[in-house]
Amino acid sequence: MTFTLTSLNTPFGLAMFATREHVGGTWAVLLDEQNPYAALYAAKAQGVTRVIEAVSVQPCDRLLEPGDLLIPSDLVDLTHGRRSTFFTNRGYGFIGQAPVWCPQTRQALITAAQAITPRTFVRGTLAVGEVDTQIEDARTWNAHALAVTSAPAAFLAKELELCYAVIAIVGGAASERGNAVIAKLMQHLPDERTCACGSTMQPARERGLISDDWRTWIGD
Numbered sequence: 465m466t467f468t469l470t471s472l473n474t475p476f477g478l479a480m481f482a483t484r485e486h487v488g489g490t491w492a493v494l495l496d497e498q499n500p501y502a503a504l505y506a507a508k509a510q511g512v513t514r515v516i517e518a519v520s521v522q523p524c525d526r527l528l529e530p531g532d533l534l535i536p537s538d539l540v541d542l543t544h545g546r547r548s549t550f551f552t553n554r555g556y557g558f559i560g561q562a563p564v565w566c567p568q569t570r571q572a573l574i575t576a577a578q579a580i581t582p583r584t585f586v587r588g589t590l591a592v593g594e595v596d597t598q599i600e601d602a603r604t605w606n607a608h609a610l611a612v613t614s615a616p617a618a619f620l621a622k623e624l625e626l627c628y629a630v631i632a633i634v635g636g637a638a639s640e641r642g643n644a645v646i647a648k649l650m651q652h653l654p655d656e657r658t659c660a661c662g663s664t665m666q667p668a669r670e671r672g673l674i675s676d677d678w679r680t681w682i683g684d
């Protein structure tokens with residue numbers, strides 16, 4: 465695989481991730497990303513348009529086994545104390561969160577995952593909490609798996625008009641199966657971005673609230 469390791473200093477700290485060129489634009493792979501602010505800022509600065517995060521999860525659903533893959537259809541944010549926007553103290557309006565994941569990137573992940581293992585689940589809610597969030601708490605929200613990353617990344621990515629989708633891997637994201645899906649993904653990413661992710665800020669743009677330079681969009 466020809467991934468390029470990118471390391472970049474940002475106003476939010478150092479970011480490190482792998483990128484790969486594709487006719488449809490550069491994509492980046494994050495792994496249990498603890499600092500989505502730096503990672504997504506750096507991805508945007510590198511000209512990335514699609515971001516995939518491999519996320520380690522604990523199962524909430526008793527049917528899920530170690531190594532199983534979940535491409536979640538929904539997200540429950542049980543985090544607390546995390547800054548969930550780049551646009552603090554800016555009045556750009558509300559960005560809709562449905563669908564929460566880029567549908568086009570998610571579909572490519574599903575196809576790639578299904579080619580790797582039949583133990584791929586494509587309907588399910590991912591809960592994202594803190595390290596002390598209990599499985600029982602996630603279950604009360606009807607979550608199927610519990611992670612500690614991908615929120616607020618899913619919201620932040622929208623603010624920077626990036627496609628973002630996750631593959632949740634029961635037991636651990638740094639796994640052979642996870643790597644195999646990422647390797648396979650290249651064949652399944654569409655050449656053209658037909659999702660709406662690239663124009664989430666269009667209403668603010670049309671109202672003259674933001675300039676063409678996305679760096680100036682970010683709040684204090």
Ligand SMILES: [Zn+2]
Pocket residue numbers: 566567568569626627628659660661662
């Ligand atoms: Zn998209």
